[in-house]
Amino acid sequence: MEAFLHQLFSGLATGGIYAALALALVMIYQSTHHINFAQGEMAMFSTYLAWTFIDAGVPYWIAFVATVGVSFVLGVIIERVVVRPVEHAPVLSVVIVFIALLVILNSVAGWIYSYTIKTFPSPFEWEAVRNPYLAPHEIGTVGVTVVVLLLLYAFFRYTSLGLAMRAAAQNPVSSRLAGIRVGWMLALGWGLAAAIGAIAGMMIAPVVYLDPNMMSGIMLYAFAAALLGGIDNPIGAVIGGFVVGVVENLAGAYVVGTELKLTVALVLIIGVLLFKPSGLFGRRYVTRV
Amino acid sequence: MERTKSPLRWIAILVVLAALVALPFLISDYRTFQFTQAVVYAIVLLGLNILTGYNGQISLGHGAFYAIGAYTAAILMDKFGVPYWATLPAAGVVCFVFGFLFGLPALRLQGHYLALATFALAVATPQVLKYKRLEEWTGGVQGIVIMKPDPPEWLASFVTLSQDQWLYLFSLGVAAVLFLVAWNLLRGRAGRALVALRDHPIAAEAMGVNGPVYKSMAFGVSALYTGVGGALGAIAVQFVAPDSFTAFLSISFLVGIVVGGIATISGAIYGALFIQFVPNFADQISKAAPWAIYGLVLLVFIYAMPGGVAWMLHFVAARVRALLATR
Numbered sequence: 001m002e003a004f005l006h007q008l009f010s011g012l013a014t015g016g017i018y019a020a021l022a023l024a025l026v027m028i029y030q031s032t033h034h035i036n037f038a039q040g041e042m043a044m045f046s047t048y049l050a051w052t053f054i055d056a057g058v059p060y061w062i063a064f065v066a067t068v069g070v071s072f073v074l075g076v077i078i079e080r081v082v083v084r085p086v087e088h089a090p091v092l093s094v095v096i097v098f099i100a101l102l103v104i105l106n107s108v109a110g111w112i113y114s115y116t117i118k119t120f121p122s123p124f125e126w127e128a129v130r131n132p133y134l135a136p137h138e139i140g141t142v143g144v145t146v147v148v149l150l151l152l153y154a155f156f157r158y159t160s161l162g163l164a165m166r167a168a169a170q171n172p173v174s175s176r177l178a179g180i181r182v183g184w185m186l187a188l189g190w191g192l193a194a195a196i197g198a199i200a201g202m203m204i205a206p207v208v209y210l211d212p213n214m215m216s217g218i219m220l221y222a223f224a225a226a227l228l229g230g231i232d233n234p235i236g237a238v239i240g241g242f243v244v245g246v247v248e249n250l251a252g253a254y255v256v257g258t259e260l261k262l263t264v265a266l267v268l269i270i271g272v273l274l275f276k277p278s279g280l281f282g283r284r285y286v287t288r289v
Numbered sequence: 290m291e292r293t294k295s296p297l298r299w300i301a302i303l304v305v306l307a308a309l310v311a312l313p314f315l316i317s318d319y320r321t322f323q324f325t326q327a328v329v330y331a332i333v334l335l336g337l338n339i340l341t342g343y344n345g346q347i348s349l350g351h352g353a354f355y356a357i358g359a360y361t362a363a364i365l366m367d368k369f370g371v372p373y374w375a376t377l378p379a380a381g382v383v384c385f386v387f388g389f390l391f392g393l394p395a396l397r398l399q400g401h402y403l404a405l406a407t408f409a410l411a412v413a414t415p416q417v418l419k420y421k422r423l424e425e426w427t428g429g430v431q432g433i434v435i436m437k438p439d440p441p442e443w444l445a446s447f448v449t450l451s452q453d454q455w456l457y458l459f460s461l462g463v464a465a466v467l468f469l470v471a472w473n474l475l476r477g478r479a480g481r482a483l484v485a486l487r488d489h490p491i492a493a494e495a496m497g498v499n500g501p502v503y504k505s506m507a508f509g510v511s512a513l514y515t516g517v518g519g520a521l522g523a524i525a526v527q528f529v530a531p532d533s534f535t536a537f538l539s540i541s542f543l544v545g546i547v548v549g550g551i552a553t554i555s556g557a558i559y560g561a562l563f564i565q566f567v568p569n570f571a572d573q574i575s576k577a578a579p580w581a582i583y584g585l586v587l588l589v590f591i592y593a594m595p596g597g598v599a600w601m602l603h604f605v606a607a608r609v610r611a612l613l614a615t616r
């Protein structure tokens with residue numbers, strides 16, 4: 001029973017990471033209907049930035065805030081420079097641009113920081129909370145995820161900028177007529193997605209260690225989480241993240257073993273797409289001829 | 290217009306073919322081996338182009354079919370002693386079945402979703418190949434080592450060939466047949482149906498094109514080409530292992546069709562030369578350089594030359610012809 005609870009709780013902890021990344025995906029999907037294949041590599045790159053700060057002797061939490069800020073700016077720049085030109089292009093062009101981004105970020109990180117695996121510090125080293133179920137870092141991860149979610153909720157619910165972003169995503173044409181700069185709202189969405197990704201990257205790096213390919217598996221779960229919850233529903237994506245985290249951990253521990261964990265994600269993705277394409281909480285779309 | 294030029298065009302094709310056949314006698318065995326790889330990639334890119342270029346179903350997971358083809362060939366040769374040439378049809382059939390089966394659920398997925406599903410397939414492939422229960426067949430992490438085939442004995446009385454030269458010519462022959470078949474498929478009724486389904490699915494179905502059949506067949510045929518390519522590739526490098534079939538392999542196929550030209554047949558050749566030789570040169574700068582270049586090239590082509598090299602050559606040829614006509 002204790003082992004089971006341990007698996008369950010640590011599933012929730014990794015689920016928090018998936019939830020954050022899934023949320024970043026939703027942030028971009030909502031407004032443009034693009035699935036950002038480069039999300040994981042953006043998070044990985046941000047984590048390397050954090051490592052650079054920490055390596056230079058900056059205290060952890062200052063490095064954390066600085067990384068989130070820089071990632072936000074980088075996200076905005078990526079939208080403005082790279083994604084903008086293909087905003088209305090066919091799907092294939094958009095997918096290729098995202099794949100190009102993925103490849104470029106991956107190789108630039110490898111070029112600058114080399115492909116050797118680095119350790120990444122965890123800020124959560126509390127001795128007081130030692131218990132058999134959850135490591136301190138896992139508790140910290142869940143805490144950070146929850147704080148991020150609450151902040152985002154407050155931002156979208158109670159600020160006029162958040163309202164403008166929601167409006168731009170829901171009805172770009174009317175929003176433009178109402179004086180909202182829709183293009184910039186998209187860029188802000190990318191910035192937020194990059195910032196959330198950065199936090200997720202910094203939280204998972206102490207567990208999986210830092211290397212340019214650290215995100216490929218994690219991103220697969222985030223995709224599964226976003227699809228499961230409904231890729232246009234932020235709350236759904238968060239729930240999806242936690243569910244996928246728990247399912248992954250339990251399946252890994254009791255059903256398929258750790259070797260086929262990625263296949264679980266593949267089966268989840270294809271299964272959701274086939275049987276419930278709108279996800280558990282997503283809106284259904286009806287297309288007109 | 291095209292008809293009147295056709296004798297000239299056939300002569301040009303024959304000259305190119307003759308040059309391709311002569312190639313291994315002019316260069317070293319190692320270079321020949323590299324060109325064999327390029328021929329293999331050309332077959333794969335042609336397959337991917339049938340699906341993604343002509344039919345508009347985005348696949349980021351063709352590395353998986355390449356892996357299935359490669360493993361089929363390796364297992365048949367290593368465990369059952371099947372001769373190398375007989376593994377190609379087997380790999381083709383196995384991949385056709387896999388592709389067709391994957392294509393059935395893919396009918397319900399469009400655009401980004403299909404890209405996502407195939408991307409997941411590509412990421413999960415190496416792990417499946419390493420799976421313990423399959424180790425008896427796949428050799429696990431170690432993979433399978435196979436022997437490079439000797440040239441057939443009947444050929445020895447005419448000309449002495451090295452193993453690399455023979456394999457190059459063999460691959461070239463296979464590729465020629467596959468290209469001819471694809472050309473015949475794509476310029477006729479089937480090709481028009483695929484393009485119509487890509488550009489306007491509803492109109493195409495209203496005209497009586499059977500969407501599900503054509504789309505899942507396109508998946509199957511595309512996987513067949515990729516599988517034959519994978520089998521030839523495995524024979525050429527004499528080795529298969531899970532880590533040669535990562536998601537990056539699938540991405541390099543995507544780079545290949547973008548560079549060569551989406552929805553062109555000749556584009557497969559230019560794309561194959563690109564993904565075979567550019568990384569080799571770029572590797573000398575840094576281990577990361579090939580992929581940085583791939584990424585930049587993808588962006589440049591999408592923004593500036595969405596038609597790839599094939600359309601660029603087409604454009605240049607048209608310009609030259611127009612200039613000559615005005616003289």
